[in-house]
Amino acid sequence: MADPSSYRPAPGQIPDSPGVYRFRDEHRRVIYVGKAKSLRQRLANYFQDLAGLHPRTATMVTTAASVEWTVVSTEVEALQLEYSWIKEYDPRFNVKYRDDKSYPSLAVTMNEEYPRVQVMRGPKKKGVRYFGPYGHAWAIRETVDLMLRVFPVRTCSAGVFKRSAQIGRPCLLGYIGKCSAPCVGRVTPEEHRELAEDFCDFMAGRTGTHLSRLEQQMHEAAEEMEYEKAARLRDDLGALRRAMEKNAVVLADATDADLIAVAEDELEAAVQIFHVRGGRVRGQRGWVTDKVEAVDTAGLVEHALQQLYGEEKGEAVPKEVLVPALPEDTPVLGQWLTERRGAQVSLRIPQRGDKKALMETVHRNAQQSLALHKTKRASDLTTRSRALEEIAEALDLDSAPLRIECFDISHLQGDDVVASMVVFEDGLARKSEYRRFQIKSFAGQDDVRSMHEVVSRRFRRYLQEKLKTGEWSPEEGEDPLAEDDGRPKRFAYPPQLVVVDGGQPQVAAAKRALEELGVDDVAVCGLAKRLEEVWLPGEDDPVVLPRTSEGLYLLQRVRDEAHRFAIQYQRNKRGKRLKAGPLDEVPGLGESRRHALVKHFGSVKKLRQATIDQICEVPGIGRKTAETVAAALARSVPAGPAVNTATGEIIEDEHPAPAGTSSERGTEQ
Secondary structure (H helix, E strand, O other): OOOHHHOOOOOOOOOOOOEEEEEEOOOOOEEEEEEEOOHHHHHHHHOOOHHHOOHHHHHHHHHOOEEEEEEOOOHHHHHHHHHHHHHHHOOOOOOOOEEOOOOOEEEEOOOOOOOEEEEEOOOOOOOOEEEOOOOOHHHHHHHHHHHOOOOOOEOOOHHHHHHHHHHOOOOHHHHOOOOOOHHHOOOOHHHHHHHHHHHHHHHOOOOHHHHHHHHHHHHHHHHOOOHHHHHHHHHHHHHHHHHHHOOOEOOOOOOOEEEEEEEEOOOEEEEEEEEEEOOEEEEEEEEEEEOOOOOOHHHHHHHHHHHHHOOOOHHHOOOEEEOOOOOOOHHHHHHHHHHHHOOOOEEEOOOOHHHHHHHHHHHHHHHHHHHHHHHHHHHOHHHHHHHHHHHHHHOOOOOOOOEEEEEEEEEEOOEEEEEEEEEEEOOEEOHHHOEEEEOOOOOOOOHHHHHHHHHHHHHHHHHHHHHHHOOOOOOOOOOOOOOOOOOOOOOOOOOOEEEEEOOHHHHHHHHHHHHHHOOOOOEEEEEEOOOOEEEOOOOOOOEOOOOOOHHHHHHHHHHHHHHHHHHHHHHHHHHHHHHOOHHHHOOOOOHHHHHHHHHHHOOHHHHHHOOHHHHHOOOOOOHHHHHHHHHHHHHOOOOOOEEOOOOOOEEOOOOOOOOOOOOOOOOOO
16 A cells, blocks of 8 residues: 555646646556646645545555646646546546446448448447437337338348349348338439438438428329328328337427436446437436546536547537536536537536426436346345355455344434344345334433344344253353343344444444353444444454445445334334324223224314213223223323414314324324
8 A cells, every 4th residue: 555645746846737647556557537627736635634535535545656647728628638548548446437238229321332220239430320329129120110111221231232232133121112122223322322311310300391291292192193102101101100109209399408317325326318309318328337436426427428428529419418416617518518519518407397307207217227236236146145255254254144134223313212123144135034123221312322232132032042942041140031022032043244334332332232142153343334444343443345345235235224224113103103192192092992082072172071971981981991091181281272373263173183193283292
């Protein structure tokens, strides 16, 4: 690990001008490329105290062994050079988007004598017109099949074309009218190219002219009583309209725009792009990336723009680019996009209307893409096995932890303190083994004490199960199993690893709970969310797993699932408490009898005013229960009457209250 001060440039050596810089490691490999409007100010940020740097930035500067820079005249040149170098050097600490699959596009080879329509994947070629990308190749073929009725452009390969020309007979498409058969001279090269140009115009969204022309020709044929021709033109119109319907109108003003949305977590980010042309979604693509550098949403957007338009020119860059967050160098990016298009490009955040609604749809697609990526990654057996092996190696375990249990504490400012326990076996969640806890031994906010209680309770129940089966017997005078609430015990299987959501204090509390119970064959670690560090009992320094570690990814999934499960339970518990009424506190009074009481008297207010004898008149309510109900209602103090603030009128509570809720205003039980 290098000391950044060992290669820090001398003061005044770095120019105060725009440029691009490269960090290299000891083997002279480029590990990071960045740009800056002021190289001096930007590079100074990397050579401050390591404690003040983002952990990913600190890792980069300690991995590097030298830094160099190139001065350029404008920030736009810096942007272009940064993109070129990232593409050339593939630095390990730069965000690089990777396609989660190879998206097909509809391509028209205008660089050939007889242009051909086909499905293409991979890098774009010069002289070829592209439309899309599409989610599936079959979607392209369906569209092309409809379009060939009107624009019978060649779709055959070079071999088929040459063979048909040699034998003087077209292929099947030529016979059924879905190819103009230039191979046998039915049309000239110029006529065929004109067909291809019309095909491209229609796919680019310029549909009105072609539809109007066909409709006019259809009417003229009908007037001249050429009904077969009119019927054929009618069918052609229908085919074109069906092709258009495959892309519904999403923006009514025939907008040409690309919409970019980002979904991210601590380690990864997914980007989704919708290509809208003529108001219709003409294509969609998605990328996933590891967040290997300290980058926010705006930074992810900037990287996406570079990758998306770095090699595009002309109409491939739309008039409008809509993003979820504006990068820091928005004017520079706007100028760069304008230069690539050759006309003004607007880069902005949609604020209202159809464009904002469509952006929300794109964002939902990004979220689903990220979730799907994580699911695929987690479900792969080889990946899970490697993750468990990496955890065992990092934590110095004797074997891979096939059962991992994670604990998390949740509360709202010290109220409704609860805990969760989630279980992962063989790297997969086992939801039937999840458990929830209410903190019983104290009131208030103390995560460390709460963690100690929850881990103690979980392993007490484990020891109880061992005691029942004779696998374990307590020593003389030892009574670790004092707690027994009568509930069925389902903690018979011990984990190989206990993970707690937190740092050193929570880990120490969990370890202490195990030691007090005499459990010495279960490993403990903690995962601190802020820096994603793994803490071990009694260690002053954390274990830092590599960013690409599948073991770290699995630990994060376990921790995040425990956090989600705890928050869900805490919210449900808080919601029930806020909805509770005075009748909920009456012991032995179930939901049916509460409903019967409120229904009989009409409201809790009238029930409070009733005598014990009147309460006894309700079916199913005995005298003892009536006395308990009356006492509970007497203890609950009703709030003052509700007032209509507009009229000053006092509002009487004459409406029946729902079963299990309170009709008192302003009172929380």
